């Protein structure tokens with residue numbers, strides 16, 4: 001028997017890339033997609049892989065590889081495809097040479113995302129096929145299928161997972177690696193250059209391709225009808241299939257793995273064979289609207305929620321509605337009704353905390369960004385006023401200033417975010433005579449997504465040493481005259497620099513630099529303890545929002561030794577000097 | 586071998602080692618010849634947030650998520666997190682709960698209160714409750730971080746998986762330098778479950 005391994009959906013995609021002879025893999029981190037490239041790097045002897053500075057760059061690099069004849073993949077989370085939408089839309093016209101699959105991970109339920117967009121819209125928008133695996137085995141199989149479709153129909157393909165596919169593990173049967181394609185770009189401008197005269201011809205091909213692919217989807221092994229009882233038929237793409245099978249074991253099911261171009265022949269067949277048709281799809285009613293457009297009556301979003309992810313519990317509710325029986329949702333016990341919320345928080349010893357603490361002293365607007373420092377929005381820090389998208393921390397500040405906002409504007413981005421899409425915003429501020437104070441919280445890693453390297457870290461995904469690009473030098477090259485570097489654990493220094501910057505009428509770039517202790521896997525300094533007799537119960541230490549500082553019943557803080565990272569910010573904010581290092585014994 | 590699908594839910598606070606506990610369980614089930622599916626929370630919630638991991642095994646497991654009332658065991662590395670996810674536990678199922686309290690920042694900053702009667706609540710909600718001072722047990726072994734394996738040892742007593750499958754799984758998941766302490770922690774948890782109230 002061939003070997004079986006327990007793999008997450010993301011690991012299975014990486015394995016699929018290895019087996020299918022992929023030689024170039026690019027991406028930018030983003031939950032829930034990140035682990036794909038982290039698993040691909042295990043095959044780095046045979047697959048070139050890189051963290052690109054952002055998704056647009058990653059996408060374009062993978063396109064280059066495809067045009068040269070190689071099989072390539074690019075990975076990102078759903079919002080990453082917005083950043084890469086420009087190359088996506090035109091690569092659809094040009095078409096792939098070596099198989100090209102964009103692995104895009106959606107996040108229904110917004111476990112780790114700022115929105116819940118449905119990538120299936122992008123497939124239809126770009127007129128390219130989309131595959132939706134239901135589990136890890138399919139994730140591996142569909143990666144190969146995607147490359148084959150890509151080459152057969154000369155199209156980029158989207159492999160869409162969701163959080164529950166990417167982050168669930170299942171048993172996967174392994175196979176051998178097939179020989180990679182021969183690389184050699186064939187010059188042919190009419191094929192690769194979409195200037196209008198040739199682009200118009202490509203446009204026609206794109207439309208013809210849709211019909212060919214719809215026919216192929218109808219006979220693809222990725223799609224199948226499971227005939228059971230004919231009273232009810234259910235159309236279920238992706239992981240919805242798994243939930244449907246468990247909640248409706250007796251129903252006939254059209255399982256869709258290749259969902260666009262819509263396999264009309266299969267849809268018509270299942271609809272004709274059952275009394276009642278139900279579409280169970282996560283997020284948008286994309287299939288449902290199409291099925292109705294075919295003139296077929298069906299249930300769908302009247303019974304299945306549009307907002308949030310599907311789950312076994314939701315399927316039980318849907319089942320009750322289909323059966324027309326009353327539904328009583330399981331009630332949590334009364335003992336759980338008043339539990340304190342436990343949102344994610346900045347870790348003990350997080351260097352970002354020093355910046356938030358300093359900002360707390362000023363009446364300024366802080367336009368934040370996405371990264372661990374977005375957690376500064378929660379009490380007691382309360383120091384993030386807006387978040388839009390990666391890079392927006394810089395540009396939104398500039399827009400507010402130009403609109404005439406009276407308070408000083410502080411834009412905040414992380415190091416990885418700065419390289420992703422912060423540089424152009426900084427350039428805009430300088431070029432257009434803005435005066436925002438931009439703080440780059442440089443913890444030497446892409447922390448929020450699990451510590452990936454980026455152009456500032458001096459290391460590539462494949463582990464090679466490389467240049468460590470200087471944020472300060474980029475700032476100066478963009479024309480920023482006031483560039484300062486601070487050590488965020490030194491609250492006095494942070495306060496002074498911030499005060500100077502806020503008092504000036506010019507743009508500032510402040511780089512707050514200290515490595516993420518979670519990534520370094522070592523404490524910042526010696527853990528602290530509280531001399532209770534010294535404590536004046538002023539509660540200033542609690543304003544740090546440090547998880548290691550716990551409130552005693554008497555209002556006196558205590559330090560949780562298991563958690564304390566020894567950053568000593570508590571010692572700096574305490575007017576009574578009550579936080580002392582734990583003496584070494 | 587059983588034909589039903591057996592589900593386990595692990596709860597706790599990001600960073601406590603839930604992912605390891607679920608991975609070991611999944612590998613043990615795999616070593617015992619079962620089909621396995623798991624689901625784990627990555628990303629944002631890992632930063633000190635409330636997290637769960639789910640493991641399901643049987644002859645053929647359709648999906649990774651446990652339905653409400655579907656878990657044979659609910660294991661929690663933090664005491665009130667067990668209450669938060671109580672609805673996953675099947676009637677008659679076992680709750681294995683670490684006595685450890687991790688105080689959320691919402692409490693230290695005065696926005697919320699950590700229930701003082703957590704233990705009484707646990708006893709009311711879970712007719713079959715095994716409370717374990719997992720941190721103390723692990724600390725005795727010189728490896729406070731192995732509290733997750735103590736809890737896992739207690740969970741193991743409730744699952745139809747052979748001892749060798751567990752050992753093999755722990756060996757596959759733990760770094761060699763921590764292996765001995767983790768195997769001991771697992772054995773301690775197992776013994777506590779066998780000797781304690783179930």
Ligand SMILES: Cc1ncc(C[n+]2csc(CCOP(=O)(O)OP(=O)(O)O)c2C)c(N)n1
Nearest residue numbers: 029030370371372414415416417446447448
């Ligand atoms: C377009 C886009 N790509 C990826 C992500 C996922 N993501 C969220 S935060 C983040 C990076 C954060 O790194 P950094 O800016 O260095 O901040 P840190 O978390 O290290 O504090 C990423 C990649 C996203 N939200 N949007």
